[in-house]
Amino acid sequence: MNIETKYQGTINIHTENILTFSQGIPAFEDEKQFILLPFDEGTPFFVLQSIKSVNVAFIMMNPFEVVPNYEVKLPDATIxxxxxxxxxxxxxxxxxxxxxxxxxxxxxxxxxIIINANKKKGKQLLLSDTDYQTKHQIFKQAAVTAKEGK
Structure with missing residues (x-):
């Protein structure tokens, strides 16, 4: 199946790789199906691309690369x-x-964004009661980690 993407033009995807977000993503509730793509080879970044809307694409990364002790307790309802x-x-x-x-x-x-890679289901969690920020400086943390020799 061919789809138009925001960053990589037209690409061919396998339908078995489509991720379903049954409730959409906050502010994008109508977007239910996405594909996870590498952003660029050699980078830690990914794109969560809507298969329906070319301009709905989120740049993402693994949080453990910038916050090694990052913790998310999944609610039973999410599990x-x-x-x-x-x-x-x-x-x-x-x-x-x-x-x-x-x-x-x-x-x-x-x-x-939590994804069950086996079942191809995803959801964005909204954490409350946490010290985590919505605007965490990723490169500042990487520089501190490198300076500390970790």
Whole structure:
């Protein structure tokens, strides 16, 4: 199946790789089907691309790359909704707000995207009662981690 993407033009995807967000994503509730694509080879970034709307595409990354001790406690309702059976089936991503210059880009640690890779189901969680920020400086953390020799 061919789809138009925001960053990679027209691409061919396999329908078995389509991720279903049964409730959509907050502010994009009508967007229910997405494909996860690498943003660019050699980068830690991914694109969560709507298969319906070319301009609905979120740049994401694995939060553990910038916050190694990042923790998300999945509510029972989310585990049930996404049909999570094993922890290994869960992939966690955070949405980036890309800025110019790129070094100012931030990550929304309060709204992780949780994907059951096995069942191809996803959901954005909205974490409350947390110290995580919606505009976490990803490059500042990477520089601190590198400086500390971790």
């Amino acid at each position: 049930e909704q996404l049909e999570i059976e094993k922890q290994e089936d869960v992939a966690t991503f955070v949405v980036l707000t890309v800025k110019d210059p790129f070094e100012e880009t931030t990550a929304n640690l309060q709204g992780p």
